[in-house]
Amino acid sequence: MAAPTTKPVGYQVAVIVLSLVAVVLSTVVYMEVKNSKVLFTNALKSETDRKKVEENFKKRDDEYLDLRKLAGNLYDEHGLGDDGNTGKVHGACLDDINKLKDKLNITLSEPTYKVAVNTLIQRASDLASERDKQRDDIKKLQDSILALQTQYQKEVDKSNESLTKAERDVGELRREKDESAKSKQKRIEELQQLVNDTQAELDNEKQARATEAKKLNEDIVKLTAINDKLRTEIDKLTQTSFEVADGEIRWVDNQNNLVWINLGEADKLPKRMTFSVYTKSHNGIARHGTEDIKGAIEVTRIVDAHTAEARITKDDLYQPMAKGDPIFTPVWSAGRKDNFSFIGLIDLDGDGKSDRQYIHELIDSAGRAVDNEVGDDGKRIRYTKFPTEWVEHDENTPGIDVNTKFLVICQIPDLALAVKEEDKERIDRMQKNRKKLEEEARQQGVRLVNLNHFLAWIG
Numbered sequence: 001m002a003a004p005t006t007k008p009v010g011y012q013v014a015v016i017v018l019s020l021v022a023v024v025l026s027t028v029v030y031m032e033v034k035n036s037k038v039l040f041t042n043a044l045k046s047e048t049d050r051k052k053v054e055e056n057f058k059k060r061d062d063e064y065l066d067l068r069k070l071a072g073n074l075y076d077e078h079g080l081g082d083d084g085n086t087g088k089v090h091g092a093c094l095d096d097i098n099k100l101k102d103k104l105n106i107t108l109s110e111p112t113y114k115v116a117v118n119t120l121i122q123r124a125s126d127l128a129s130e131r132d133k134q135r136d137d138i139k140k141l142q143d144s145i146l147a148l149q150t151q152y153q154k155e156v157d158k159s160n161e162s163l164t165k166a167e168r169d170v171g172e173l174r175r176e177k178d179e180s181a182k183s184k185q186k187r188i189e190e191l192q193q194l195v196n197d198t199q200a201e202l203d204n205e206k207q208a209r210a211t212e213a214k215k216l217n218e219d220i221v222k223l224t225a226i227n228d229k230l231r232t233e234i235d236k237l238t239q240t241s242f243e244v245a246d247g248e249i250r251w252v253d254n255q256n257n258l259v260w261i262n263l264g265e266a267d268k269l270p271k272r273m274t275f276s277v278y279t280k281s282h283n284g285i286a287r288h289g290t291e292d293i294k295g296a297i298e299v300t301r302i303v304d305a306h307t308a309e310a311r312i313t314k315d316d317l318y319q320p321m322a323k324g325d326p327i328f329t330p331v332w333s334a335g336r337k338d339n340f341s342f343i344g345l346i347d348l349d350g351d352g353k354s355d356r357q358y359i360h361e362l363i364d365s366a367g368r369a370v371d372n373e374v375g376d377d378g379k380r381i382r383y384t385k386f387p388t389e390w391v392e393h394d395e396n397t398p399g400i401d402v403n404t405k406f407l408v409i410c411q412i413p414d415l416a417l418a419v420k421e422e423d424k425e426r427i428d429r430m431q432k433n434r435k436k437l438e439e440e441a442r443q444q445g446v447r448l449v450n451l452n453h454f455l456a457w458i459g
Contacts, residue, residue, distance in 0.1 A: 243286035245326035246275065246333060250307070252321050257312040259297055261327060266305035267334040273299045273366060275310070275327040276457050279319065285328050286449075290456045294319040297327065330406060330457045331366040339403050341441075343374040343434050344410030346451065360387045362458070371404055372437065378429030380437075400440040407441040409434070410451045 068074050068089060073096075079088025086095045097111050106123060108115050247263040263269045275297050278285060282292035295315040302308050315321060331340075340363065348355040354376055363370060369386035372393070380393040391397060400407065412434060418424045441448055 243284075243328065243330075245278065245285055245328050247327050249277065249321060249323055249325045249327065252323060254320060257315075259310050259312060259321060260303070261297070261299075261308050261310055262306055263334065264304050264306045264308050265302050268367075269299060269302060269308055269334075270332070270366060271299055271302065273329065273332055274313070274458055275299075275329045277321055278326045278328060280322075280324055280326070282326065285326065286330065286453075286457050290453065293456060294325070295321055297321075328457060329366075330454060331363050331368050337368065337403075338405035339369050339371040341372040341400055341404050341407045341437060341446075342370060342410060343407070343437055344412045344430065344451075345376055346410050348455070372400055374430055374433045374437070376426075378426040378433065380433045400437060400444050400446055402444055404441070404444065404446045406454065407437055407446055407448050408451055408454050409448060 065074075071089075071093065073089045073092040075087060075089045075092060077088045079085050079090040081090075082088055083091055083094050085091040093113070094111060097108070097113070097116055100106075100116055100120075101108060104120075104123065106119055108119055247261050249259045250262050251260045253259070261275075276293045277295045277297060278292050279294050284292070296313045297310040298313050299308050299310045312321065330338075342356075342359070346354055346356045346359055348358065356375070360370065364387055370383055371386075372380065372382055373390075374380045381390040382393050382397045382399075383390045393399075412430060413423075413427045415424060415427045415431065418427050438448060440446075
């Protein structure tokens, strides 16, 4: 790096010094000339002295003019005492000194050219020392930079050598990888062709199995329909029932319409429980028909462990109740707890209002529960705690199981008679849920009964 030149600093100092000297000399001479001229003019009395004085004054004027030229302030008046007037020699010189102070930001002990020159000389000396110091620092920095550049170049050369070697290794590795990839790609293509062939065979086999499965499913559906039809016809013909009587009548008081039955506190018989009363020569308890039912009773008082009093709520004048008549209700059994599933509308009196709450209370009072139910809105629910808590049924919700005694089919509206779109959707949901519940009931061996028979059995 080239060292800075010193010519501008020396040149400036020389100019400033000469300017200050000129100004100082011109000021001194001017002041002396002025004062001397006045004094000598008044003192001279003779022509010779006057000429001599004039020659001296002319010499002083010439010297003063030379000083003003040297200082660069060629004003006619000296301006002693008029410091602020820069149009006179004295004010102009002070202005030059002040400008110098402000420009160079220096402080002068006295506002004179000599002090200014000495200050500038000292300032120049300080600057020269600082310049020399900076040159030394620059030289040291240059030496450090050169050493770092040398070290850097060594590292660069080393890195370039490593990079070249790495590029050679990468090239070799890439060639090996390419060869391996080509070999693997060929193997993949072979395997893919094998997969495609196998997949084609599998698809053909799936298609054949699907066709076979479809035909089998169709056969199953047909056979199921035939089986359901035959079961329905057999039920109608035989009306087979596997239900047994819950108890029997021990005594009858026809005058007060009271009976006593062989069930009581030990059997956990609740009050207000209703029973249907069958003839002794019945063809089966809880058959599809009601021809074997002669009446109904309602428990009014628990007498002892195996005796209870009941009032006659329905009877047949031609078939009066007698000792030994069997009694039965589907909503209660001694030592057993059964559940029921319901689907459809429940309107017992035909007033267009739902009586579902009454059926719920009847079943709940007997200590029984409803497990699955399709309500008036056609939605299916599963009771988690009958009758207050339930969840909507989905694929993960349990359905009809072995604890379900009957699937009670209530009133199912006819979809063809629906007018409103919302009624069509509700009835469609109800019919779909009926189909699902009946399938579950058949799988679990649960008996399907209609609401009228269920109510008749309850009594």
